[in-house]
Amino acid sequence: MREMILVALGGFFGAISRFALSKQIQERNKTSFPLGTLSVNLTGAFLLGLITGMQINSRLIALLGIGFMGALTTFSTLNLESEQIRKEKKYPIFYGYLFLSYFLGIILTFCGLLIGRRI
Secondary structure (H helix, E strand, O other), X not given: OHXXXXXXXXXXXXXXXXXXXHHHHHHHOOOOXXXXXXXXXXXXXXXXXXHHHHOOOHHHHHHHHHXXXXXXXXXXXXHHHHHHXXXXXXXXXXXXXXXXXHHHHHHHHHHHHHHXXXX
16 A cells, blocks of 8 residues: 555656656747657656666655656657657658657666666
8 A cells, every 4th residue: 555655646746747847848949849758758768777777675666666757757648749740741750759769768778777786
């Protein structure tokens, strides 16, 4: 039961953070490229790798890893934005967004794991 409360608490703050950060980044960068979503997803990928690499206790994993990072990052928004871009036939943006999201996401997760293991 405690872990569920920690996940919920982390999720609350992660969702608010995603909304605020993504919106602020997108508003500052007037572009059709979904930079706000990309930024929070890549940040979350790195931080989740870092937390996992640090091998912290299960309660902190529930709060930060599952709750906060789970709500901060957003796979569904990535897919929705990708489909909207594809429908608009903005293919360079479509492929660039997918490539950056997945390729950099994996690299940043790996970097976070490596750094976390050394902390």
